Amino acid sequence: MTPRRVLLIVSGGIAAYKSLELVRLLAKAGMAVTCVLTEGGARFVTALSLQALSGEAVHTDLWSLTGESEMGHIALSRSADLVVVAPASADLLARMAAGLASDLATTLLLATDTAVLVAPAMNVRMWTHPATVGNLATLAARGVAVVGPDEGVMACNEFGPGRLAEPPAILAAILARLDARPGDGAGRLAAAPAHGPDHGPDGRALAGRHALVTAGPTHEAIDPVRYLANRSSGRQGTAIAEALAALGARVTLVSGPTALPDPPGVDVRRVESARQMLAACEAALPADVVVCAAAVGDWRAAEVAAHKMKKTPDAAPPTLVLVANPDILATLARPGASRPPLVVGFAAETQDLERHAVAKRLRKGCDWIVANDVGAHTGTMGGDSNTVLLVTAHGTEAWDRMPKHEVARRLALRIADALAEAPPAG
Ligand code: CTP
Numbered sequence: 222m223t224p225r226r227v228l229l230i231v232s233g234g235i236a237a238y239k240s241l242e243l244v245r246l247l248a249k250a251g252m253a254v255t256c257v258l259t260e261g262g263a264r265f266v267t268a269l270s271l272q273a274l275s276g277e278a279v280h281t282d283l284w285s286l287t288g289e290s291e292m293g294h295i296a297l298s299r300s301a302d303l304v305v306v307a308p309a310s311a312d313l314l315a316r317m318a319a320g321l322a323s324d325l326a327t328t329l330l331l332a333t334d335t336a337v338l339v340a341p342a343m344n345v346r347m348w349t350h351p352a353t354v355g356n357l358a359t360l361a362a363r364g365v366a367v368v369g370p371d372e373g374v375m376a377c378n379e380f381g382p383g384r385l386a387e388p389p390a391i392l393a394a395i396l397a398r399l400d401a402r403p404g405d406g407a408g409r410l411a412a413a414p415a416h417g418p419d420h421g422p423d424g425r426a427l428a429g430r431h432a433l434v435t436a437g438p439t440h441e442a443i444d445p446v447r448y449l450a451n452r453s454s455g456r457q458g459t460a461i462a463e464a465l466a467a468l469g470a471r472v473t474l475v476s477g478p479t480a481l482p483d484p485p486g487v488d489v490r491r492v493e494s495a496r497q498m499l500a501a502c503e504a505a506l507p508a509d510v511v512v513c514a515a516a517v518g519d520w521r522a523a524e525v526a527a528h529k530m531k532k533t534p535d536a537a538p539p540t541l542v543l544v545a546n547p548d549i550l551a552t553l554a555r556p557g558a559s560r561p562p563l564v565v566g567f568a569a570e571t572q573d574l575e576r577h578a579v580a581k582r583l584r585k586g587c588d589w590i591v592a593n594d595v596g597a598h599t600g601t602m603g604g605d606s607n608t609v610l611l612v613t614a615h616g617t618e619a620w621d622r623m624p625k626h627e628v629a630r631r632l633a634l635r636i637a638d639a640l641a642e643a644p645p646a647g
Contacts, residue, residue, distance in 0.1 A: 225399055226253040228301035228335070230326045231271065232313040233261020235376040236342035236385035240307055241266060243388040244274040250392065255301065256280070259326045261310060283325040294325065298333035303398050306330075308342035308385045311353050317365075318356035338366045338398050340391050345381030348482075361486040366467050368394035368626075372480060382482045387605075393626040397467045400426075400634060425469025426637035429645055432470040433508040433561070434462040435515035435549060437477030440493045443541065444526035448493075451516050452602040455479030457567075457593075458514030460629035462487050465512075468633050473505040477515055494521065495546035502549055503559075507646040510563040510636050513550040513587075516602075521546050554586040562643045563636060568592040568612075569602075578612045589613045591632065611635070 227247055231240040240262075247254045256271040256279045268279040280297065298304060306313060306326075313326065317339075322328040330337065339360065347353055348370060361367065369386025386394070436458020440448040455476055462474040463484045472487045475498055483489040490501045495517045502511070520543035530539060554564040564587040568578040571594065578592030590612040595602045608622040611632075620628065 230257045230306045231262040232259045232310045236308040237265035298329040304337045307340035309339040311343045311347040318359040342385035345383040348383040367485045390626040397630040428469035430470045430509040432465040433511040437479040439518040441521035453516035464629035464633035475501040508561045509646045512565045551585045565589045569595040571596040
């Protein structure tokens with residue numbers, strides 16, 4: 222079997238050093254990697270390091286390629302199953318969006334008809350600048366997939382989104398992209414299901430499908446400045462929305478308050494309370510699949526004070542009277558014309574995971590439950606990885622601990638597989 226080939230473009234930025242780890246992970250996963258190093262990238266990593274890890278010559282110069290053969294750059298880009306730009310600097314993204322061909326990297330990107338995945342990395346202000354936002358939207362509209370950036374403290378000591386996604390997350394996004402493309406399955410990893418889903422009109426497994434995803438916590442107001450919330454970061458649900466979009470689905474992500482940037486190419490509706498989340502979900506129907514990953518507050522204050530509640534000296538603290546919130550998952554799973562053909566819920570438990578998850582699937586009326594242990598010792602809530610059980614009508618599967626991006630990728634593939642036979646939602 223010929224291995225899948227990735228053309229990796231490494232552009233400038235402090236994060237370029239992570240491309241070495243990415244090459245190592247790709248090689249370990251059995252993929253062939255051809256590296257292209259931009260002039261900026263070469264200031265941070267050497268061609269020699271990339272060559273040693275990939276085992277192949279590294280390309281840096283547009284003119285040396287055309288010297289060998291007139292069509293050298295076209296052949297280079299077309300021989301790949303996927304073109305990956307990691308890190309993708311603000312400058313390179315701008316040149317891609319503008320269609321420039323000013324160096325080897327941009328010439329390849331303009332000449333290729335191969336799918337492209339970019340992993341942006343830059344200063345937070347550059348990432349949030351309207352120019353970059355506009356460039357990303359242009360690229361997403363052209364079908365370019367995006368992974369990251371992550372949020373955190375950056376080399377410039379600023380905090381926010383802009384940090385290159387970690388190499389395992391980039392690898393997961395690469396695998397999702399490769400799995401999403403039609404092909405003979407050569408080079409697929411064991412992680413992908415042996416029975417690949419059928420492919421929709423644009424060649425991707427979920428093309429023509431609408432997926433609705435909920436993510437994050439809810440905030441239930443007590444008064445204008447206080448609220449009830451939980452520790453959900455929204456990472457798992459947001460990663461699922463991204464993974465479904467990478468398979469070609471039109472995705473509506475209804476998200477509670479999170480610190481995560483909107484995933485490009487996903488229609489994000491931001492809400493605060495459970496009741497707003499339910500209304501946004503119902504407005505987004507019909508859908509082929511709904512994945513309820515949000516940690517919805519079960520209760521809200523019976524009455525929300527119109528003004529900030531004040532302490533009264535010597536008076537007892539106020540008593541908070543709670544009332545139940547609507548159950549979004551159970552509502553969407555209710556039999557009826559608007560019920561999506563596949564309804565997937567999550568179960569956040571701190572004990573007896575499988576027993577609670579099996580019972581929850583039946584109680585909520587959903588088709589699958591992705592159960593995770595959210596006990597403080599697991600570090601799942603707010604963390605980057607997850608250990609889940611997939612509970613269906615046919616039984617329970619235990620998945621190994623893996624990054625949330627990889628849980629998302631696998632779940633998206635299972636969803637594509639399950640929907641392969643279903644007619645599109647009207
Ligand atoms: N859920 C929902 N609306 C709610 C509560 C939960 O849509 N008001 C969904 C969650 O998004 C998740 C599933 O229901 O998909 C299970 O959530 P979980 O918090 O595990 O369970 P609860 O419904 O709170 O039940 P319990 O209190 O028994 O754990």
